[in-house]
Amino acid sequence: xxxxxxxxxxxxxxxxxxxxxxxxxxxxxxxxxxxxxxxxxxxxxxxxxxxxxxxxxxxxxxxxxxxxxxxxxxxxxxxxxxxxxxxxxxxxxxxxxxxxxxxxxxxxxxxxxxxxxxxxxxxxxxxxxxxxxxxxxxxxxxxxxxxxxxxxxxxxxxxxxxxxxxxxxxxxxxxxxxxxxxxxxxxxxxxxxxxxxxxxxxxxxxxxxxxxxxxxxxxxxxxxxxxxxxxxxxxxxxxxxxxxxxxxxxxxxxxxxxxxxxxxxxxxxxxxxxxxxxxxxxxxxxxxxxxxxxxxxxxxxxxxxxxxxxxxxxxxxxxxxxxxxxxxxxxxxxxxxxxxxxxxxxxxxxxxxxxxxxxxxxxxxxxxxxxxxxxxxxxxxxxxxxxxxxxxxxxxxxxxxxxxxxxxxxxxxxxxxxxxxxxxxxx
Ligand SMILES: *Cc1c(COP(=O)(O)O)cnc(C)c1O
Numbered sequence: 001x002x003x004x005x006x007x008x009x010x011x012x013x014x015x016x017x018x019x020x021x022x023x024x025x026x027x028x029x030x031x032x033x034x035x036x037x038x039x040x041x042x043x044x045x046x047x048x049x050x051x052x053x054x055x056x057x058x059x060x061x062x063x064x065x066x067x068x069x070x071x072x073x074x075x076x077x078x079x080x081x082x083x084x085x086x087x088x089x090x091x092x093x094x095x096x097x098x099x100x101x102x103x104x105x106x107x108x109x110x111x112x113x114x115x116x117x118x119x120x121x122x123x124x125x126x127x128x129x130x131x132x133x134x135x136x137x138x139x140x141x142x143x144x145x146x147x148x149x150x151x152x153x154x155x156x157x158x159x160x161x162x163x164x165x166x167x168x169x170x171x172x173x174x175x176x177x178x179x180x181x182x183x184x185x186x187x188x189x190x191x192x193x194x195x196x197x198x199x200x201x202x203x204x205x206x207x208x209x210x211x212x213x214x215x216x217x218x219x220x221x222x223x224x225x226x227x228x229x230x231x232x233x234x235x236x237x238x239x240x241x242x243x244x245x246x247x248x249x250x251x252x253x254x255x256x257x258x259x260x261x262x263x264x265x266x267x268x269x270x271x272x273x274x275x276x277x278x279x280x281x282x283x284x285x286x287x288x289x290x291x292x293x294x295x296x297x298x299x300x301x302x303x304x305x306x307x308x309x310x311x312x313x314x315x316x317x318x319x320x321x322x323x324x325x326x327x328x329x330x331x332x333x334x335x336x337x338x339x340x341x342x343x344x345x346x347x348x349x350x351x352x353x354x355x356x357x358x359x360x361x362x363x364x365x366x367x368x369x370x371x372x373x374x375x376x377x378x379x380x381x382x383x384x385x386x387x388x389x390x391x392x393x394x395x396x397x398x399x400x401x402x403x404x405x406x407x408x409x410x411x412x413x414x415x416x417x418x419x420x421x422x423x424x425x426x427x
Contacts, residue, residue, distance in 0.1 A: 001389055005049035006037045030397045031381040041068025043407035054393035055412055059403040062242050062267040067407025072312045073271045080308035093307035100314045104250045107259040111279025113302045117241035117266030118146025120276035123296045124262045128202035128235045130287045130294035138192050138203040140183040142212035142369030145239050150174040184218040184367050193232045202235040207252035210242040210401045212372040213358035214351045222258050241266035245317055247354040271313030273306040326355040329404045336417025344425040355404040386423025392416045
């Protein structure tokens with residue numbers, strides 16, 4: 001496989017853009033080598049600047065549940081663009097997207113659209129602090145909630161990959177407001193509540209962890225969190241930026257029958273364009289300006305192109321049979337990866353929830369950050385390059401999810417499983 005054009009572009013990009021990329025994991029820092037520069041995508045496939053084609057399991061890191069360049073999304077964006085790309089005034093599409101989201105997730109009584117998952121989490125936390133009049137936050141080791149100051153504490157993939165548990169440039173005072181508990185470990189949460197009586201505004205959690213690789217919530221974990229929050233006057237925030245409209249139409253809260261106080265969304269609700277949202281209980285959301293004292297704003301928030309793409313995407317996902325299809329394709333991918341490991345005697349632990357999954361190079365179950373972190377990342381890097389050479393594109397880090405889209409087929413997944421077997425055989 002030649003990457004001559006990508007190598008040239010990467011060299012030019014590194015002179016102008018730190019690491020040559022606009023989001024760190026794209027630089028292949030954890031696996032080495034040159035990232036292919038992508039020129040186009042269609043369905044489940046992407047093509048790079050040297051004409052190489054790949055079957056894609058990254059899906060833009062989650063948003064592309066319909067695959068690349070889905071006709072409904074492309075048409076919606078083209079039509080919206082022709083009518084003007086931004087007004088900074090209310091538009092009907094914002095309301096339509098809000099209605100689709102609130103109908104899918106009954107816990108969301110009111111919501112606000114923003115431009116990224118980072119903004120959604122940052123704003124949800126601000127409003128939780130405004131509502132409770134408290135400042136401390138509990139998050140989980142290995143969970144990621146975007147790159148806002150104070151959330152870059154033990155934040156999973158990016159931080160794990162680069163060995164920076166807490167980013168430089170974050171004042172100690174901000175990070176000190178963030179308390180870190182262990183995912184799937186209720187006593188670790190209880191201990192923090194006990195040590196910080198009446199100081200904790202909220203607990204924020206990825207209801208299915210996705211940024212340490214996929215790790216499902218243990219039985220009773222999410223319900224236990226809600227009980228601890230209620231008992232202590234704190235709000236429960238579900239960060240469903242990955243899981244929303246992914247693990248069920250109504251997200252993890254539908255799948256696990258939960259009703260969080262606040263929810264963060266992003267990725268899929270933008271259909272591949274930049275969108276985020278935060279919402280939840282009306283009494284909490286009414287703290288947001290202009291109704292309440294918590295300021296939050298955005299020049300491009302509710303953007304016409306982004307809302308058009310999001311509406312088109314959610315309308316496709318609302319069709320019958322969609323989540324059954326995603327579940328079946330996810331199960332085939334899981335089975336293929338397990339069979340590949342078994343065939344060549346490589347220990348892999350495959351975690352999957354719906355169409356999101358991770359193959360950990362670990363010999364025992366992965367249910368916590370510590371267990372995820374004990375995976376063999378050297379092996380993952382070799383596996384990753386073996387797949388890339390064979391035309392299968394997965395995330396360049398052990399601590400990420402692979403995403404199956406509706407554009408994937410059983411034939412494509414069988415092809416990927418065969419390539420995985422060959423890649424594992426040469427480890
Ligand atoms: C991707 C992600 C974010 C951040 O979203 P951006 O759009 O990248 O800012 C927040 N939370 C979770 C769970 C995510 O996976």
